Amino acid sequence: MIKFKVIYILALSGFLVSSCSNTKYLPQGEKLYIGAKVKVEDDSLHRKERKALEENLQSLVRPKPNTSILGLRPKLFIYNLAGEPKKEKGFRHWLRTKLGEPPVLASKVDVQYNIDLLQNRVENLGFFRAVTEGDTVSKGRRVTAKYLSRPGPQYKIRKVVFPQDSSQIAKVIRENTSKSLLTVGDPYSLDIIKAERERLDARLKENGFYYFSPDYIIAKVDSTVSIHQVDILLEVKTQTPKKAKEVYFINDIYIYPSYSANRMSLSRGRNNVKEYKGFKVVERTTTIKPQVFERTMFFEPGDKYNRTDHNLSLNRLVSLGTFKFVKNQFQETDSISNKLDVYYYLTPNKKKSIRLELLGKTNSANYRGTELSVNWLNRNLLKGAEQLTISAFGGFEVQVAGKDKGYNVYRYGVDGKLVFPRFIAPFKLNSSSAFIPKTQVTLGYESQRRIKLYTLETFKGSFGYLWKENIYKEHELKVTEITYVNSSNVTQEYLERADNIPSLKRVIEKQLIFGPSYSFTFTNTSLVNKTNTFYYKGGLDLSATIVGLFSRKDSATILGVPYSEYVKIEQDLRYYRRLNAKNRWANRLYIGYGLPYGNSRELPYIKQFFSGGTNSIRAFRARSIGPGSFRAPDNANSFVPDYSGDIKLELNSEIRSKLFSIVEGALFVDAGNIWLKNNNKDMPGAKFSKEFLSEIAVGVGAGIRLDLSFLILRGDLAMPVRLPYLPKGERWVIDRIDFGSKVWRRDNLVFNLAIGYPF
Incomplete structure (x- = not known):
């Protein structure tokens, strides 16, 4: 251990020394530009306003210095380390051009250009009496640029005058003044004036003025009308072409x-x-x-x-x-x-196409595997833009180490989906959305074989509708969805284990589920420059609701198969806050509630909720939490932990920070659990009660993400800090953290490798 620490310290020291010596590779007489600092001096501005203006101006300064982390410049270090490649290919060329970054030289800094740029910006923000200056400061072979702006008083809008003539254009403009972006009392801003011209152009386009352009509107600004105030007069230019003034x-x-x-x-x-x-x-x-x-x-x-x-x-x-x-x-x-x-x-498009996909899979239960799928697509099946997709897939998952080694999972199946670009229904839906309402029919079969345990065969089909109100709101209504699950090849080993753990029997029971479902999704997360964005998805799933009205028998069946009766509600709310250019705060609240009734004591297994895993509470293995405070006895189950429930509560919070280049870091906390709606004598502590908050599992961790543009590769390392199955008063385990213990690390540190963000 001591030897390892010495090597680590020596390696780190070598990196620091090498990074600090980047200037020795500079051309003769050159210096390294390490950045600029913009300062705003004005007592009339509040501190928050001053900081915002400084950030605004700072973003304009050019050039940008080399990427740095804690004062180090790793990309410049790699560039110098690689040296001059002898040819335009090979590892050295790749290292220098892809991972490295050439030095930003002080001779490339044009101070006067930046002064003019900053002066122009503050004037465009209404600081007409601003004074901006700048210079460079050298220290050794490093140069820093410093800029100082004294903005002076900011001019405010006193009056806005719109075109007053009798033309049709002027009339349309006056009809929409209530939505103007130019508001009396607001600071003068050239950007707002440009945005107002765009708004007026869009309004005129809505009224038939096809050939009109924002450039045909001129804004005359008078700054002499009063102290630190301006009047803005909007006019249509006299040289505007005749056809731009006509309705088409x-x-x-x-x-x-x-x-x-x-x-x-x-x-x-x-x-x-x-x-x-x-x-x-x-x-x-x-x-x-x-x-x-x-x-x-x-x-x-x-x-x-x-x-x-x-x-x-x-x-x-x-x-x-x-x-x-x-x-x-x-x-x-x-x-x-x-x-x-x-x-x-x-x-x-080509009417028919075929796509082959090979995927690698991993989960927090230490299973590794692969899946191969073949997708055939017909984009115009019946000459009505109908799209038919047929997918065949097969794959396997194996645990290379752990207690479940040997219990491999093999699955294969086929899915078909036919989408009509219209509503096939006795009623008509008139939509003004840019997205066409669709009717969707699906049919599928899947066989899942768990070696040494059982085989599950699933048949499913659905008929429903999809439509979007706009880019933010989407609806999906499945008028009917039918799922039938049947088991076979159940081994004696599994049956013996199920005798001791009756909940395992539910996995291999025949299941028949049918009924409608509905989901609504709202999201504005595509607005990347917005400070606060949201994602919400709510769903309602019903099974045998109508049939249940006529049959209340506990043994109600169809073709000899008991059908499930339940109501299931899901609510997924996510909130994202943009803290600054490099940091975001992501949060999720998930609530799931299932109400089994009639001949069902619990939700069918495939419809139940699970907790733990790469996209859930990451400090726990997949499906290993709960329900409630229940925990199976040690060695009671030699299979993958597979605990499920009728109710789920989960909260997640994560700070995401861009470190450099494609690398992003994260710190997170996850909390939640699952519960059963009714008592189960074989699972004490599993029922949802008023003490549910005391049964919340909590985990914390850190992660690294690689943004490869086409996908996000994520690695999260997490550990539990609250265990719901421990006796009351002992569930917080923060005081037991011991990174130096090999046994503690083995039992508590969970590494999750996944693709995409967890939420």
Whole structure:
């Protein structure tokens, strides 16, 4: 142990010394630029306002210095370590160009350029009397740039005047002044003025002014009207073209479903026009039914042009998935004024495709495995943009070490999914969303074989609908979902173990589940620059609800198979806060509640909740927590811990910090448990009660994530700090942490390797 520490200290010292000597590799007469510091001096600004302005200005300074961590520059060190490669390939070239980073030289710093840049920014923020200066400071062969800004008083908006003439454009602008971004009393900002011009342009586009542009609006600012105040006068430029001031209407709509870049084929195609409800479909042979365009197009001949219908039509055509490229073009008609012909050029995707996927799998129960899947896709099955996907898969999982070694898992199956880009229902849904409502039919089979234990065969099918209100809200309604599970090849070893642990019998029981389900999802996490973002998914799952009204027998069956009766509710709420450019705070609250009734004492096994694992409470192995304070006796189960419950509560909180390049670090705490709704004499302490908070498991840990752009590779190391199965008063185990003990590390440290964030 002592020897290891000495080696570690020597290695670290060598790295520090090498990093500090980066300047010796600089060209003769050059110095290393190590960054800039921007300071704002103004007593009239609050500290928070001053800091915000400093951060704003700091982001503008160029160039950016070499990446540093705690004063060290590892990427520059790697660049120097690799040296000059002799050829443009090989390990040295890769090390220098991919992992390394060339030195940022002080000679590349243009102080006056940065001064002008900072001065321009503060003036654009309303500090018209600002004074900005800067210089460089040398220390040895290192140079730092320092900039000082004295912004002075910030000018505020006193009055905003919109166009007052009698033109149609001025009328539309005045009708929307209540939504103006320019507010009396707010600080002057050039960025806000630009945003207001964009807003007015968007509003005019909604009212038929197809050729209008934000550049046709000028903002005149008068800073002499009062002390530290401005008046803003918005006008339409006198040199604005005539057609930009006119309202345009839709004339003919041409659709080319088989368009290619070959213009000759396009011109010949004009002789093959088929009219359908106002649309002119141009193609030699019918590749897609014209009814599809009736459901996707928001424009009709005679409509006033507006940008919303323009974008919605394009988005719907893209969301069909049938077309590889979607382009459109508006052209003025030669014979009729203020009319636009619309052309949609649709380049089809390959109708059929096949994809082969090979996945590596790992979980916190020390199982490793792989899965091979083959996916066949038809993007236009019945010439109505229907998509049929058939997937066949097979794989295995083995535990290379541990008590479950030898109990390998093999699985294979096939899934089919047919999606119609419309609602197939006795009712009609009119949606203004850019996303087409869809009807989905699924059918699947899976066989899972656990060596030395049993085989489970699962048959499932569903019929339902998917639709999105907008980019944030999505609904999924399964009118019916049927699942049938049957077991076979159950070994004597498993049956003997099930005699001692009756809950194991539930795994191999026949299960028949049928009924509707509904889920709603809201998320605005795509707004990356927003400080607070949310994700919410709520679900309701019902089984045999209608049948249960007519049969209350405990032995109710269909074709000799007892069917499950339950109500299951799930609520998943996530909150993300952007602390600054490099740090985020992620939180999750998950609540699941199952109410078994009728002939069910518990939820069916495949519908129950589980806790622990890579995306749950990471300090515990998958499915190893609870239910409640129950814990099976040591060595009572030689299989994978597989504890489940009817109720679940879980809370997670994680700080995510970008360290450098593609590397991100995290600190997290997870808490939660599962419980049964009813008493189970074989599992004392498993029932949900008013003491549920005292039965919460807690784990903490740290992680490293690699953002490879196409995926996030995550490694988390966690340990439990609260064990719900210990006697009351002894469940917190923080005082028992002993990193120096090999036995403690083996029993408490859990490493999770996964892809993607846990939530």
